[in-house]
Amino acid sequence: MTTTNSLDLNSVFNAKTDGKFVYLEFKKPNPNISIYDPGLYHTATCKSALCRIDKEDGKLYYRGVSAEEKISEDFLDVAFEIIFNQGEEEKKRFKKMVQSHFQLYDEQKALLDALPLSTHPMDVLGIATTALGGIEKKYLNNPDDLIEKAAFMIAAVAITVSYRFTKFKKTPWISPQLTLPYSEQILFQMHSGINPARIQKLGKILNMIMILHAEHGQNCSATTVRCIASAKGSIYSGAAGGMAAFNGTIHGGASQLVSAMYDELLEGHLDVDSYVSKKVEKKELLMGFGQRTYNRILGCWDPRVEKMYQTLISPDFDFPEIAEYKRVAIQLIERVTKDPFFIARNLTPNPDLFNCIFYKLFGAPREMNTTMLALGRITGWVANFIEHTLDRIPLTRPVDLEKS
Numbered sequence: 001m002t003t004t005n006s007l008d009l010n011s012v013f014n015a016k017t018d019g020k021f022v023y024l025e026f027k028k029p030n031p032n033i034s035i036y037d038p039g040l041y042h043t044a045t046c047k048s049a050l051c052r053i054d055k056e057d058g059k060l061y062y063r064g065v066s067a068e069e070k071i072s073e074d075f076l077d078v079a080f081e082i083i084f085n086q087g088e089e090e091k092k093r094f095k096k097m098v099q100s101h102f103q104l105y106d107e108q109k110a111l112l113d114a115l116p117l118s119t120h121p122m123d124v125l126g127i128a129t130t131a132l133g134g135i136e137k138k139y140l141n142n143p144d145d146l147i148e149k150a151a152f153m154i155a156a157v158a159i160t161v162s163y164r165f166t167k168f169k170k171t172p173w174i175s176p177q178l179t180l181p182y183s184e185q186i187l188f189q190m191h192s193g194i195n196p197a198r199i200q201k202l203g204k205i206l207n208m209i210m211i212l213h214a215e216h217g218q219n220c221s222a223t224t225v226r227c228i229a230s231a232k233g234s235i236y237s238g239a240a241g242g243m244a245a246f247n248g249t250i251h252g253g254a255s256q257l258v259s260a261m262y263d264e265l266l267e268g269h270l271d272v273d274s275y276v277s278k279k280v281e282k283k284e285l286l287m288g289f290g291q292r293t294y295n296r297i298l299g300c301w302d303p304r305v306e307k308m309y310q311t312l313i314s315p316d317f318d319f320p321e322i323a324e325y326k327r328v329a330i331q332l333i334e335r336v337t338k339d340p341f342f343i344a345r346n347l348t349p350n351p352d353l354f355n356c357i358f359y360k361l362f363g364a365p366r367e368m369n370t371t372m373l374a375l376g377r378i379t380g381w382v383a384n385f386i387e388h389t390l391d392r393i394p395l396t397r398p399v400d401l402e403k404s
Contacts, residue, residue: 007033034399044218046226046393050082050383051215053293060216060303067212068303075210075376076154076182082215083150083383090147097151099178102185104159107135112163121164121371122247126240128160129153133236150382153239157378158182161371162189168365183207186375187362202362205311206375209358212304213351213373215380217293221246222384229388230396242381243374252370252377255352255359258288259366262325262356272331280341288353289336290345301348308354309333325357 009015012033013024023044037043052061060067062082070078076098080091111131115124132153136143140152166173171192180188184203191199216222221242228238246252265275279286291302311317312326333349336342359372 034401036401040223045223045396046218046388046391048218048384048387049085050380050387051217053217058301058303062215066303067214068307071208071211071307073211074181075207075214078211078214079154079379082379083386084147094147094151097148098155098182101139101152101155102159102176102178103155104163104173105135105139107131107138108156108159109163112160112167117167120247121161121368122243122253122374124164125157125160125371125374126243126247129157129243130236130240132156133234136236146386149235150386153236153382154378158186158375159189161368161375162186164371165190165364165368166192168368169363181207183210191363205358206362208307208311209355209372210376212307213355213376215377215383220248220251221377222380225381225384226388226393227396229385230393232389235382235385238385239378239381242377242384246374246377247370252373254287254350255356255369255373256366258352259356259360259369261287262328263366265328266324272328273335276332276335276339280339286336286347288332289342289349290347291350302350304351305349305354308351308358309349312354312357319361322357322361325360329353329357 009024012027012030014027016023016025035043049063051063051067053059054061062070062078063085076095077091080086080094084090084094108128108131111128112124115127136149136152140148142148163173166189174189174192176185177188177193178185180199181203183206184199187199187202187206188196193199218226224245225238225242228241229235233241249257264270265272276286278284291305293302312329317326332353336347336349342348355373356366356369359369360366362372364372
């Protein structure tokens with residue numbers, strides 16, 4: 001094996017720097033050189049314009065605009081801008097197509113009815129998304145039109161999640177109310193149109209949550225989607241692959257575990273301070289804290305967390321049914337952010353500490369937390385698949401090293 005002492009790295013890499021970080025890029029393929037980087041923590045497999053996490057200020061940007069600036073917009077506007085970044089006329093066409101596909105097709109209903117309720121909701125969503133490839137020719141005007149295909153998928157995810165919700169709750173499925181804003185449409189379907197005033201109020205919160213979770217760079221699920229895109233798989237199987245990765249308990253599936261933590265604390269009438277101290281003493285993971293991307297920046301909170309936290313503690317956010325969850329969340333924040341153990345490790349709150357409270361507010365059982373997250377993240381999966389395909393990036397084929 002060639003050692004680094006005898007290897008001229010300048011002959012292998014072009015080195016670029018932004019003043020703080022150094023980026024190495026192979027000058028040309030070299031079959032005799034392999035880089036061992038478990039988890040790809042230091043390896044870029046693509047270049048993307050979709051979003052950026054600023055390593056200096058810890059802010060999240062969609063197509064160069066801060067995600068926090070986008071939350072007053074309609075989710076579908078933001079989704080279109082992330083995926084296509086095109087003009088207003090194409091955006092209008094996209095939104096009209098989402099509306100036209102916001103319905104439960106017969107084939108979808110038959111498939112969803114056939115899956116037992118014991119099937120995890122994210123597995124149901126993945127199966128239903130893959131199956132879209134079998135009906136696209138029947139329901140799409142032009143299956144080669146990426147804008148219509150993206151609209152079809154986004155609408156189908158919302159329909160699948162809301163229909164599965166009604167199956168859980170044993171409530172009727174009603175005809176969609178397509179005059180409502182998109183986020184309200186979803187809640188309208190979930191709750192069979194009951195209590196329109198509440199749906200309107202909660203719709204604004206769901207809209208914000210979907211925007212904040214629309215895209216988040218090259219995480220595990222986005223990379224999975226791009227791997228499938230590189231193999232020229234279908235966009236439906238690509239998104240379903242992203243869903244399978246997202247459901248992992250240390251990815252999007254962590255939200256379900258945070259809900260379980262809240263239930264453990266509340267149902268057991270446990271003291272938050274003692275609970276956290278025992279976790280530290282036993283060196284056990286405290287759910288809802290730590291986010292690898294932002295924890296690299298000392299003292300930085302995930303900007304999505306900041307916005308959700310401010311929403312939660314706002315005087316306008318007054319929902320008695322989740323008051324106890326809100327109380328525990330605030331106690332956890334106060335306890336952890338002052339603890340030297342967490343400060344030393346820069347372990348700040350992550351989105352799951354709060355998003356699961358909002359999902360409870362929407363009435364979703366904790367098993368559906370990850371599917372509620374997917375309502376927004378389908379944007380990123382579709383966008384990553386399309387960008388990777390259009391960039392004509394070669395088939396992803398990492399090397400493996402022999403174990404010694």
